[in-house]
Amino acid sequence: MGNIFDIPTIGVVMCRNRIKGHESQTLQEKYLDAVLFAGGLPIALPHALAEPQLLVALLPKLDGIFLTGSPSNVQPHLYGENGDEPDADPGRDLLSMALIDAALERRIPLFAICRGMQELVVATGGTLYRRLFDEPAFLEHREDPELPVEQQYAPSHEVQVQSGGLLSRLIPGCSTFWVNSLHGQGAKTLGPRLCIEARAQDGLVEAVSVHDHPWALGVQWHPEWNSREYELSRLLLAGFISACQNYHAEKQQV
Numbered sequence: 632m633g634n635i636f637d638i639p640t641i642g643v644v645m646c647r648n649r650i651k652g653h654e655s656q657t658l659q660e661k662y663l664d665a666v667l668f669a670g671g672l673p674i675a676l677p678h679a680l681a682e683p684q685l686l687v688a689l690l691p692k693l694d695g696i697f698l699t700g701s702p703s704n705v706q707p708h709l710y711g712e713n714g715d716e717p718d719a720d721p722g723r724d725l726l727s728m729a730l731i732d733a734a735l736e737r738r739i740p741l742f743a744i745c746r747g748m749q750e751l752v753v754a755t756g757g758t759l760y761r762r763l764f765d766e767p768a769f770l771e772h773r774e775d776p777e778l779p780v781e782q783q784y785a786p787s788h789e790v791q792v793q794s795g796g797l798l799s800r801l802i803p804g805c806s807t808f809w810v811n812s813l814h815g816q817g818a819k820t821l822g823p824r825l826c827i828e829a830r831a832q833d834g835l836v837e838a839v840s841v842h843d844h845p846w847a848l849g850v851q852w853h854p855e856w857n858s859r860e861y862e863l864s865r866l867l868l869a870g871f872i873s874a875c876q877n878y879h880a881e882k883q884q885v
């Protein structure tokens with residue numbers, strides 16, 4: 632694993648849950664393991680870190696930011712829609728939006744998975760389909776909750792990679808591949824800072840990157856799931872950690 636001081640520190644955003652009556656913030660182990668297996672040091676980020684003074688103290692310590700998936704949905708008012716969101720996690724929204732702003736401004740590497748990609752879309756001025764499953768043009772992108780978890784995360788549909796982008800550089804020679812799919816929302820419009828990196832066969836945007844940023848990628852699927860078993864997932868995570876190592880080294884030179 633090398634010298635502990637060379638391992639990049641990756642901030643991983645937490646999610647709010649109620650456990651046995653107690654308000655809690657949690658992180659699924661698969662996200663932590665994916666960062667560890669790729670050679671990063673994951674650090675859990677609780678929502679209180681959105682407070683500006685704490686954020687300013689935190690950011691210099693991070694070499695990368697990892698936004699996880701979550702069953703909760705981004706609050707609709709953040710992308711200009713009315714109405715309640717019963718599955719909201721406002722603390723997560725606040726922290727993720729602040730972390731994305733910081734990552735874009737400071738050029739910190741950012742890897743955003745599923746809800747994380749939706750947060751990246753919203754933070755950069757885009758909008759979401761709130762009920763993708765009510766849109767007749769789209770495939771079913773949700774998992775079947777009745778199935779065992781291994782089957783829920785099994786490959787579900789193909790994606791087509793846009794040539795010439797960050798994703799195609801990370802997985803050279805691979806222009807289509809199968810992904811798992813566990814989301815009921817999806818990117819509807821994108822702000823000017825995002826590039827499309829992949830689409831599903833129904834046209835849904837499945838991956839995005841940020842213009843003029845060394846490494847900021849959002850994917851709608853779950854490369855963290857059994858990440859060591861799938862070569863494409865390993866390549867994405869290795870690319871992220873390598874960008875974090877470069878960022879760490881650049882910081883030392885300033």
Ligand SMILES: N[C@@H](CCC(=O)NCCCC(=O)O)C(=O)O
Nearest residue numbers: 700701702703745746814815816
């Ligand atoms: N709630 C949003 C985002 C979906 C999402 O992130 N799913 C993954 C949940 C579990 C995990 O982290 O693996 C939507 O429905 O689109």
